[in-house]
Amino acid sequence: MQFSGAMTALVTPFKNNAVDEAAYRAFIENQIKEGIHGLVPCGTTGESATLTHEEHERVIEICIDQARGRVPVLAGAGSNNTTEAIRLARFAQKAGADGALLITPYYNKPTQEGLYRHFKAIAEAVDLPLVPYNVPGRTGCNMLPPVLSRLARDFSNIVGVKEATGDMVQGSLVLESCPESFSVLSGDDLTALPLMALGGKGVISVTSNLVPGRVAAMCNAFAKGDLAGAARLHHEMFPLHQILFVESNPIPVKTALALMGQMEAEMRLPLSPISESAKARLIDVLRQQNLL
DSSP: OOOOEEEEEOOOOEETTEEOHHHHHHHHHHHHHTTOSEEEOSSTTTTGGGSOHHHHHHHHHHHHHHHTTSSOBEEEOOOSSHHHHHHHHHHHHHHTOSEEEEEOOOSSOOOHHHHHHHHHHHHHHOOSOEEEEEOHHHHSOOOOHHHHHHHHHHOTTBOEEEEOSOOHHHHHHHHHHSOTTSEEEESOGGGHHHHHHHTOOEEEESGGGTOHHHHHHHHHHHHTTOHHHHHHHHHHHHHHHHHTTSSSTTHHHHHHHHHTTSSOOOOOTTSOOOOHHHHHHHHHHHHHTTOO
8 A cells, every 4th residue: 555645643532531432533534524535543643652552442443443444544553662563563454454653763762773673573573554653853763764765675564654854855865765656755744745846645744633625635736736736725724834833742733623623622641731822823823724
């Protein structure tokens, strides 16, 4: 499978400190109705770091069940513990996910060789398309293009990368060094269109939690060669891209979804409610975007 287009890094709704299944199913259904190209449960935006193993598995099961094969599901399955990442990837495969998203090991600070061996072990343990997720701003670890190229060529089930460095030089080097069939997906809404212009296949988006139709339309326009239309949508959404990182993700996006009536604004510690000043700025942008 080649992952492409607009894929939403799904927020996980909570209510009374439990996963709000009804809100989650309705949220997923709206994403599909609005034309999103794929769903990514249990990533950073889904607060995977504070889900129990049981909750993590249930969130993936709900997403797969609600999607019913209409769009691909790329399930979050990463860990800084290689053995645990293998267990999560095996669960994703058993549950029926179309692929697994694997964050680079955080905190451990592995060498580039350690990164290669980590992903090698997972690739050899499962028969499932795998997408490493490189976000050094969160992990303290940057998987460099030579290692990614090596993995892409050595393992047929390592099919893409979520490139979230925000560094267009590194993005260019990844695109240049990996096979043409390899799906380089932006993990940063601000650089999604520029990366696609260089050869990227799409975006794993935070903004599409709020406006799935618009992010999908931007990707569709680009795929059709309508660069002016894609650029227009990129510029229209730019204030959203910026405000959704006014505080740590997913605090602003979950707050926005609550203001829009799609779920509670409940988050788990150590995430805390959005500050009043940031909330006021968020409300202004949501009103400008006709979302309130």
